[in-house]
Amino acid sequence: MSLSLVRDNGRPGIVATAAKKKKHPLEHFLAGGTAGLVESSCCHPLDTIKTRMQLRKQIASAKAIGPLTTATRIIKREGFFSLYKGLTAVYTGIIPKMSVRFMSFEQYKVLLGDYVPSSSPFLGRDAASGDFNQSTVFFAGLLSGLTEAVLVVTPAEVCKIRMQGQYHSMADPEQLARRKYTNVVQTAFTIVREEGLGALYKGIVPTMLRQGCNQAVNFTAYAQIKAAVTRMQGKETEGWQHLVIGGVSGGMGPTVNNPLDVVKTRMQKQVVVAGEAPKYGSLGQSVVTIAKEEGVPALWKGLTPRLMRIMPGQAITFMTYEAVSKKLYEFDIIPQST
Secondary structure, three states: OOOOOOOEOOEOOOOOOOOOOEOOHHHHHHHHHHHHHHHHHHHHHHHHHHHHHHHOOOOOOOOOOOHHHHHHHHHHHHOHHHHHOOHHHHHHHHHHHHHHHHHHHHHHHHHHHHHOOOOOOOOOEOOOOOOEOHHHHHHHHHHHHHHHHHHHHHHHHHHHHHHHOOOOOOOOHHHHHHOOOOOHHHHHHHHHHHHOHHHHHOOHHHHHHHHHHHHHHHHHHHHHHHHHHHHHHOOOOOHHHHHHHHHHHHOHHHHHHHHHHHHHHHHHHOOOOOOOOOOOOOHHHHHHHHHHHHOHHHHHOOHHHHHHHHHHHHHHHHHHHHHHHHHHHHOOOOOOEO
């Protein structure tokens, strides 16, 4: 997929050194996985801060504790490396997630563009230019977000949140020995043993809604902004521009759907006891419960660290993806189809 605007067989969003070739799906898969590895290594502490803020319960009238204070408390009480709790779960999830995201986006885009009549007012290609229209990019992004949520994101985030939610010092051997969740594999087995396989899919509905919304907005905004920049400067965008455009587009979806992320986090953190109704059941019930007990602003808990996490994360992701994808193509590492 590369997301630049050079056309490959009339398809926007594909970087092509030679316009006669189109990229192999495996290139998108490998470039996406590499981008996910680099991004998570750089940005994980911000995700830990966001999770702790969302898990903190307080009365509606209490003053909120910001991300800097949260980070300071974590480091003081648990050690600096506590900011990297759950990183193994992230690695386990982020690499396949990004691989699935970019490869599925490209495949969905081709499916919608080539198998929907060009006369369709919503999906397909523009009849005059042959480019994928904006709706096609939007729905391809939506479908890729839903796909990654089911295949990768939900179980990986359940494990990650359980690990991040543990309040223990990373510098104290005794506390480390007593922790319930140690690594992603052990965490997954523990959850399944105690709560059943379905527990790994807690919060799947808000997760699907969140991921679908995010990727629909993310890919559409990235493509549109990049198109505008390319037209203005009359040449292809460069690496630093991919960084900036990726960061801007990455912040749009989370601002709108943060309540879904808060509900998802609460649902995935809670331990379900047999015979007892969980505090956070359905999406709607959870939203009402949080708003009633903690106030409506509580639904936007963690937005600042989430944007601090996602915007640079998406910036790094798109820049890395574009660079790796371009090199894979230029060196012809994977056979290309014509």
